[in-house]
Amino acid sequence: MTVGAPGHFSIAVLPGDGIGLEVMPPALQVVDLVAEHQGFAVTWTEYPWSCAWYHEHGAMMPEDGIERLRAHDAILLGAVGDPSLPDHLSLWGLLIPIRRAFQQYINLRPARLLPGVPSPLRDTSRGIDILVVRENSEGEYSEVGGRVFPGTPDELAVQEAIFSRRGTERAIEFAVSLAKDRKKQVVSATKSNGIIHSMTFWDEVFRDVMAKHPDIEGRLMHVDALAARFISHPHELDVVVGSNLFGDILTDIGAVIVGSMGMAPSANLNPSGEYPSMFEPVHGSAPDIAGRGIANPIGQIWSAAMMLDHLGRPEAHDVIMRAVHRVLGETDVRTADLGGTATTAEVTEAVLAALRSELEG
Numbered sequence: 014m015t016v017g018a019p020g021h022f023s024i025a026v027l028p029g030d031g032i033g034l035e036v037m038p039p040a041l042q043v044v045d046l047v048a049e050h051q052g053f054a055v056t057w058t059e060y061p062w063s064c065a066w067y068h069e070h071g072a073m074m075p076e077d078g079i080e081r082l083r084a085h086d087a088i089l090l091g092a093v094g095d096p097s098l099p100d101h102l103s104l105w106g107l108l109i110p111i112r113r114a115f116q117q118y119i120n121l122r123p124a125r126l127l128p129g130v131p132s133p134l135r136d137t138s139r140g141i142d143i144l145v146v147r148e149n150s151e152g153e154y155s156e157v158g159g160r161v162f163p164g165t166p167d168e169l170a171v172q173e174a175i176f177s178r179r180g181t182e183r184a185i186e187f188a189v190s191l192a193k194d195r196k197k198q199v200v201s202a203t204k205s206n207g208i209i210h211s212m213t214f215w216d217e218v219f220r221d222v223m224a225k226h227p228d229i230e231g232r233l234m235h236v237d238a239l240a241a242r243f244i245s246h247p248h249e250l251d252v253v254v255g256s257n258l259f260g261d262i263l264t265d266i267g268a269v270i271v272g273s274m275g276m277a278p279s280a281n282l283n284p285s286g287e288y289p290s291m292f293e294p295v296h297g298s299a300p301d302i303a304g305r306g307i308a309n310p311i312g313q314i315w316s317a318a319m320m321l322d323h324l325g326r327p328e329a330h331d332v333i334m335r336a337v338h339r340v341l342g343e344t345d346v347r348t349a350d351l352g353g354t355a356t357t358a359e360v361t362e363a364v365l366a367a368l369r370s371e372l373e374g
Contacts, residue, residue, distance in 0.1 A: 020052075022324055025085040025289070026059040027107075031298025032308035033063075033091025039310035039361035040089065040317040043336075046365060047321070047329045050372040058085065064095035064103055073106030079114045082289060087320050090293035091313065096300055112149055115288035117281035118180065119187050120147035120260060121319075122295065124247075124267025127276070128342030130351060134270055139248035141271055144191055146252065147260025148184035149281060151175045152211075154257045176211045176256070181218045187284060188254035189226050195251050197229050202236040202255035202263060215256065240266055268295060273350040275309030278316035280323065292320040306356045309348040311337060314364060336367035 028037040041057060048055050060081070062074040073093075075081075082088055088111065093103050111117070126132055126141040134141075157173035185201070192199045201219045205212035216233055223231035234242065236259045242250060243266045255263055268277035274296040281291040294312030302308060314337065322330035340346055346363040347353030355363075 021054045021056070022086045023056045023058065023084065024320070025082050025088045026057050027062055027088065027090045027093075028059065029091035029093040029298060030063045030065065030095045030103075031092055031300045031303035032296070033093065033298055033313075035303070035306065035308050035357055036294070036310040036313040037089070037091045039357065039364070040313040042361065043314050043333055043364060043368060044317050044321065044329075046368055047333060047372070051326070051329055051332075053326065053329075062107060063093060064098045067098055067102070067106065073103060074110075079110065082111065083115075085289050087289050087324060088291040089317060089320060090291055092294065092296060092298040094298040094300075109154070111291055112281050115290070116150070116283050116285075117288070117290055118148065118150040118183060119280075119282040119284055120149035120264075121145070121280040121282055122147065122260075122264040122267065122277065124264065124271050124277070126271045128338050130272040130276070130341055130347075132270055132272055134244065134247070137247075141247045143243070143247060143250045143267055144195070144252050145260055145264045145267060146184060146188040146191065146254045147264065148180060148254075148256050149260075150257075151177060151180045152257030174211050174256075174258075176214055178214075178218060181215055182222060185219055185222045185254055188252050189222060189229050192229050192252040193226075198232070198251045199223070199229055200232050200234050200239065200250060200253045202239050202253065202259040203233050204236050204259070205233075206235060211256075219254075236263070239263065243267060243270060264295065273309060274312075275348065275350045276311050276315070278312055278319055280316070280319045282323065290320075290323055292316040292323075306358065307349055308357050309350050310357050310361055311341075311364075332371050333368065335371050336364050339367040339371075340364050 028034045044055055067073050093107055122145045124143040126137055153174045155173055155175040157175055158171045160170045162168045188199050203212050203216050205216050247270055268274045277295040279293055279295050283290050294316050296312050318330040318333040340363045346355045346360055348355055348360055
């Protein structure tokens with residue numbers, strides 16, 4: 014998953030809306046500090062494309078937005094969304110066009126319980142470390158469909174789910190590649206008992222892929238049972254692969270069981286490196302707390318760490334995560350979503366202090 018020149022990276026920054034504007038600066042500070050100590054350079058180019066931009070310009074980004082982003086090594090996204098604009102307009106006006114233009118067909122989301130973070134689950138003594146691979150470009154989130162007879166008793170809506178062999182196979186193969194360096198186990202989310210065409214197809218492709226990798230244990234599990242498994246036996250799960258919709262739902266469950274949506278990072282990957290990949294926390298713009306300075310910056314910081322790993326700087330990712338572990342495991346500095354009283358700025362300063370100690374030690 015390595016792209017870009019090893020010594021210098023050009024990163025597009027989209028802070029977005031709400032708390033995105035508050036948690037992005039901490040992530041940039043963290044990356045700048047690591048870059049200074051580890052001898053690489055990062056150039057940030059900020060784009061103000063957001064719901065606020067939409068209200069001013071009538072679009073979520075300019076007509077040449079994709080071409081501007083194409084020039085960068087990666088994209089660091091904050092959070093997009095505002096109650097003043099329907100979610101489908103912001104999603105289909107910015108995030109989905111970026112994902113599709115740059116063939117970011119893998120959405121990767123870790124659900125890892127970090128030291129000192131309380132989980133709503135009763136027993137986490139055996140830990141939680143799940144890596145969810147979500148097919149990110151087709152499936153249930155397609156544009157195929159429509160509505161007829163609007164505003165009448167006969168109104169009808171049709172939404173088609175699109176599953177191609179190529180798209181399904183490459184998502185499952187990516188999950189297998191990750192499992193080879195972990196516990197050599199992949200669980201596939203399905204619902205073929207009820208969704209007779211697309212999910213039986215998914216299952217067939219999964220079996221075909223697993224037959225090529227006899228060293229990896231593959232298991233099919235109905236998504237409702239798998240969702241329950243996230244709650245009852247999360248320690249038994251390692252790499253999970255799912256369709257666009259199933260992966261989306263399961264990863265939100267994963268974020269909650271490891272403490273908070275504010276902790277959850279994600280990567281929208283173009284694995285070949287032909288196009289820039291995009292990294293974002295999954296917590297959303299959280300308009301209910303925006304402007305109060307209490308948002309958790311760790312999801313954004315972790316997303317930036319994943320970006321550096323993708324760009325061929327695993328040592329930068331590792332030192333950032335060690336600093337985050339130290340803050341959570343050795344101090345009581347944490348935001349309200351984790352049961353604390355610290356501000357965004359206080360958590361940021363704690364992470365930076367721990368990072369300096371790691372880098373200089």
